[in-house]
Amino acid sequence: MNRRAGEAAWIGALGHYAGAASRFLAYAVDVIVSWSLYTLGVAGVTFVIKIVTGRSVTWHPDNSIIVAAIFAVWELAYFGYCWAAGGRTPGMALLGVRVVRADGTEIDPWRGVVRALAFPLSIILFGLGFAGILLQREHRALHDLIAGTAVVYAWDARGARLRSLARAARRSPSGL
C-alpha cells in the first residue's frame, strides 16, 4: 500500500469500530496522564498540609491500602468523568477514538459512569474482559457490553483530509 493510499485508508476509517492497537495506545496515554495528575495531586496535597500544619507528611507503606484506594477512586473519577462528559479521555482524543452507544448515538453521562465502574471487571477477570476487543467484530470489551457502548474512530476528518492534501502537494514536484 503506497503512502497516499495508506492515508486515504485511515481517513476513510472514520465511524468504524476502533481496533485493539488504537484503544491500547489511548489507554496507555491515559495511564500516563492520570498517573501524572495523581502524582501532582498528591505532591500538592502534601505541600499544602506542610504549609498549613507545619508538619511534613510521608506516605508510609502501612498506608498503602489507603493510597491504593485513593488512587482507584481517582482513576474511576478520571475515566468516569471523561466518558460521561464528552465520550473521550485525553488519550482517546489523541488517538482519535470516542465512546458511543452501541447504536452509534452519543453516549449518555450515566453510561459513561457505568462503563468506568465496569472497567475494573475486564481487568479482574485475568484481562479476559478485553478479549472482545480482539475477537468481536464490533471490538466491544466486557465493560462495553455491560454499559451498552462501543468505541469508534471519530476525528476531524475534514482537517485530516486537508492536511493530507497539503502533504501530497508538498511531496509533488510541481507543488500545488
Next chain:
Amino acid sequence: MERVLDLVVQSLDVNELVQQADVNRLLSRVDVNAVLEKVDLDALLSRVDLDALLDRVDVNRLITRVDIDSIAQHTDIGAVFVASSGNMASGAVDIVRGQAVAADQRIDRWVHRLLRRKTGGLVGPPTLPHAEAET
C-alpha cells in the same frame, strides 16, 4: 449573359450596399437556433489551435484580475494553505493515528484468518454523533 452579369457586379459598390442594408433587421430574421443546430461544435473545436490561442492570452494580466480572496473563501484552497503551514503537532498526531489504524487493520486481518472468518461485513455502528462536525 455572363459577361453582362460580370459587368454589373463589377460596377456595384459592395461597401455602399452594405452600408445601406439594415443589418439588425436582417439578423432578426435569422433563426439562430436552427443555425446552431447545424453547426458541429466538436468538429469546430477540433480545428481550433489551442496552443496558438493560449499564446495570445496574457496570463499575467488574467491573474491580476483573479479575486484570490473570493476563491479562498469559497473553496478549500485557503484551508489547504493553512494546513500546509500548520504546526508539526497536527502532522505528528495524523501520523500516530494513521499508524494505529494500520495496526488495527493488520490485527483484524490476523484475527479473521485465525478464526477463519470472512473479512468485511459490519464495520461501524449505524449512526455516529457529530457526523456533520467531524466529516
